[in-house]
Amino acid sequence: MERLLILDSNSLMNRAFFAIPPLTTTDGVHTNAVYGFTNMLFKMKEEIKPDYIVATFDRKAPTFRHKEYEEYKAGRKKMAPELYEQFPLVKEILKLLSINIYEIDGFEADDIIGTLAKFAEKNDIEVFIVTGDRDALQLATKNIKVVITKKGVTETAIYDEKAFIDEFGVTPTQYIDVKGLMGDKSDNIPGVPGVGEKTAFKLIATYGSMEGVLSNIDEISGKKLKENLETYSEQAIFSKKLATIMTEVPIEFDLDDIKSQEDYNREELKKMFFKLQMKSLLAKLPGDDTDEEKEEEKIEIIEINNLELLKKVLNGSNEIAFISYKLNDGNVYSKMELDKIYLSYGEKTYLIDMKLIAMENFEEATSILKSFMENEKITKVIHDGKNLVTTLTKLNIEIKEYIFDTAIAAYLIDSARSEYPLVTLINEYLGKEVKGEGDTLVCSAVGNMKELYSYLKERISKEDMDELYYEVEHPLIFILSSMEAVGFKVNREKLDELAVKFKEEIERTEKEIFALCEEEFNINSPKQLGKILFEKLDLPVIKKTKTGYSTNAEVLEKLMDKHDVIPKIIYYRQITKLNSTYVEGLKNVIDVDGAIHSSFNQTVTTTGRLSSTEPNLQNIPVKYEMGREIRKVFIPKEDTDVLLSCDYSQIELRVLAHMSDDQNMIDAFNHHSDIHTKTASEVFKVPVEEVTSLMRSRAKAVNFGIVYGISDFSLSQDLKITKKEASEYMEIYFDRYPKIKGYLEGTKEEAKEKGYVLTILNRRRFIPEIKASNKIVKALGERLAMNAPIQGSAADIIKLAMVKVYNRLKKENLASEIILQVHDELILNVKENELEIVKALVKEEMESVLKMAVTLEVDTNIGKTWYEAK
Numbered sequence: 001m002e003r004l005l006i007l008d009s010n011s012l013m014n015r016a017f018f019a020i021p022p023l024t025t026t027d028g029v030h031t032n033a034v035y036g037f038t039n040m041l042f043k044m045k046e047e048i049k050p051d052y053i054v055a056t057f058d059r060k061a062p063t064f065r066h067k068e069y070e071e072y073k074a075g076r077k078k079m080a081p082e083l084y085e086q087f088p089l090v091k092e093i094l095k096l097l098s099i100n101i102y103e104i105d106g107f108e109a110d111d112i113i114g115t116l117a118k119f120a121e122k123n124d125i126e127v128f129i130v131t132g133d134r135d136a137l138q139l140a141t142k143n144i145k146v147v148i149t150k151k152g153v154t155e156t157a158i159y160d161e162k163a164f165i166d167e168f169g170v171t172p173t174q175y176i177d178v179k180g181l182m183g184d185k186s187d188n189i190p191g192v193p194g195v196g197e198k199t200a201f202k203l204i205a206t207y208g209s210m211e212g213v214l215s216n217i218d219e220i221s222g223k224k225l226k227e228n229l230e231t232y233s234e235q236a237i238f239s240k241k242l243a244t245i246m247t248e249v250p251i252e253f254d255l256d257d258i259k260s261q262e263d264y265n266r267e268e269l270k271k272m273f274f275k276l277q278m279k280s281l282l283a284k285l286p287g288d289d290t291d292e293e294k295e296e297e298k299i300e301i302i303e304i305n306n307l308e309l310l311k312k313v314l315n316g317s318n319e320i321a322f323i324s325y326k327l328n329d330g331n332v333y334s335k336m337e338l339d340k341i342y343l344s345y346g347e348k349t350y351l352i353d354m355k356l357i358a359m360e361n362f363e364e365a366t367s368i369l370k371s372f373m374e375n376e377k378i379t380k381v382i383h384d385g386k387n388l389v390t391t392l393t394k395l396n397i398e399i400k401e402y403i404f405d406t407a408i409a410a411y412l413i414d415s416a417r418s419e420y421p422l423v424t425l426i427n428e429y430l431g432k433e434v435k436g437e438g439d440t441l442v443c444s445a446v447g448n449m450k451e452l453y454s455y456l457k458e459r460i461s462k463e464d465m466d467e468l469y470y471e472v473e474h475p476l477i478f479i480l481s482s483m484e485a486v487g488f489k490v491n492r493e494k495l496d497e498l499a500v501k502f503k504e505e506i507e508r509t510e511k512e513i514f515a516l517c518e519e520e521f522n523i524n525s526p527k528q529l530g531k532i533l534f535e536k537l538d539l540p541v542i543k544k545t546k547t548g549y550s551t552n553a554e555v556l557e558k559l560m561d562k563h564d565v566i567p568k569i570i571y572y573r574q575i576t577k578l579n580s581t582y583v584e585g586l587k588n589v590i591d592v593d594g595a596i597h598s599s600f601n602q603t604v605t606t607t608g609r610l611s612s613t614e615p616n617l618q619n620i621p622v623k624y625e626m627g628r629e630i631r632k633v634f635i636p637k638e639d640t641d642v643l644l645s646c647d648y649s650q651i652e653l654r655v656l657a658h659m660s661d662d663q664n665m666i667d668a669f670n671h672h673s674d675i676h677t678k679t680a681s682e683v684f685k686v687p688v689e690e691v692t693s694l695m696r697s698r699a700k701a702v703n704f705g706i707v708y709g710i711s712d713f714s715l716s717q718d719l720k721i722t723k724k725e726a727s728e729y730m731e732i733y734f735d736r737y738p739k740i741k742g743y744l745e746g747t748k749e750e751a752k753e754k755g756y757v758l759t760i761l762n763r764r765r766f767i768p769e770i771k772a773s774n775k776i777v778k779a780l781g782e783r784l785a786m787n788a789p790i791q792g793s794a795a796d797i798i799k800l801a802m803v804k805v806y807n808r809l810k811k812e813n814l815a816s817e818i819i820l821q822v823h824d825e826l827i828l829n830v831k832e833n834e835l836e837i838v839k840a841l842v843k844e845e846m847e848s849v850l851k852m853a854v855t856l857e858v859d860t861n862i863g864k865t866w867y868e869a870k
Contacts, residue, residue, distance in 0.1 A: 005050035008131035015132035028768025098261035114245040140172040180240025271431025299447035314372035322449035333597035409456040411603035487595030608795035634866035645869040660743035709783035751785035759792035
């Protein structure tokens, strides 16, 4: 007997959405319902082995039931947007699987299911209806089986007529009568008040039908039940009618059309699963990869392990070279060495063991590599190439015609990933499953880089990020490499002095804490500290954990005014962290040349800002003098050099003024007003000359709070004022700068509509949080939407400034160099005789970096230490 599989798609999607924890792709697309639905589909195909498959969907249009009863399904919650957006994805998957979709205005999916099921039964076809909705049970017969999902979408129960009678004691047809009596809250079918499921089943089992019950009311025990059956008899009959699935929907279909296909669009389906980051479903694709196909996908790898072969391969034909590489494990700059090169060149893929070849003859190996890398006729596409540039620079090799970096491009397309492995990008963007282990896996990936390059290049162009990529991010690879190579020199003696100073400061603070607590204890132990604070000193308990009292930063902040010891503990934590991370930590990373060579990363932050690691020189806390002291150990390269600090003044507020086009704020900046004093004057309604320092600091909190999408509640917390006062400050602020409010609201709406926001140079930040149904997560999304374009644009500006300054220094043949970038500040190591030229040059380039509605201002300072320069 042939079999038909019918999918009640809305029901299954709904079940999957609530059963499976939220899943999203890195660009914010929700996928939990898609994943659950597709998994169930593959499971049913495997278990039932149908000859025919159809998927049914509900339409938005009202059905005949709505026309008969306006309250039908009234009060039902509106579908969550996170679920709604997944329906087109499921329909696309069904289409690629060659599964026909049926949906008709005026009828529910249940009616289409009933019609299809009865048609198939008449044609001697066994039917399996897969649903999460028990309404479909009324359709069960000997040859129509209803597969009900129980736990989520994984566990199921199958009912034919016999199984239904065995469990419920009535026939599937009588189940309609049961529904008529008991009603259905989810569909807003009224039924008879006071008749629950148990009573309804008992009545129908006894009297056979709704009509049987209503004609035997006198026999039924229970005064209230009798009354209700009499009063609501017409409503019961009408409810039965509403609950009855129609089996004669005017629908045409051909059995040949709904045949289960095995020749579906496998390649496009694979791409879709990769794109939706549901790789586990690939293995479930029926009839996947034949041996023949596997053979075709296999990439031949040629091993190059001696000079003669290296010469032969790198002899310089005018092909495009696709390159990945492996360095030795050392993070120390002076020890960085090239281990292997993975090269796709021409039609072949090579695994080049540089370490082994260099042992044969280091100079000759370096010379051959230099000829290849500096050959301008060979264009090069490299994956995450900055460290290769750095390592080769040490060998006096320059990479010429390095035109594209696949990791940087992938970062621009989706900045939310934590990392950008080549294999993952090929899997997800090309829909190809790269196979192998170790070197073989990397070579296989490199063999697919040509296609990845074409895809990423096209995406960058399509999303209008050509300027951002080619004018900013790509040139930055060489600048960051140069900064890492130069490093930042450290005064070892000063660092040793600082170690002593920190030890004394830590001991002094410890004693003060012990004196205030009247006993000694381990301050670093949350358990011991908790006992002191909340038991001995009897401070209010803010938060408890499984192991006791919480003493985290947030808790201490809330206790700040409750006891004199709290500020001391916060200070103690800061200086001990500074000591271990920077004072002791820096000693371990000073290289043989006396400098620290930090790593600068382009693909880490979602905002577009650079990050620094090993050590992180961008994150030295300067709230306390002891933090600022650390900057004293950083000195120029040569004794006669100086450090030049160039810092953008209030860059984010200037970006806000430009992006919102608020003339009041633009005028304030262009007339060189102190923006915080000006805002204070507006908010507190006093002349500029009467603004106090407290007023200015509060206005500053408002200005920066607006940039970060702060709420009146958060502002009240920050300023320690009432929520009402904070709200009034913000209202006055938006009255004074009206376009800013419109801009921020518009940005939120754009993020909700598109799922992302853009910076001045079209840097894209996806914000999936803004579509969340959870209010806290959604509020976070709204704050991100308001802040990301501003913070990201500031990142664009400083990066573009770095490129302009670097190029100008080169053009003028100056020996001064950029050595560090910290958010809105550039630090340069400047030759004494070049100081005035470089200072003017950097200021000019930084201030004219982009044509904006506001003037950009740069503050410059010089010094013999970073502390002095800052």
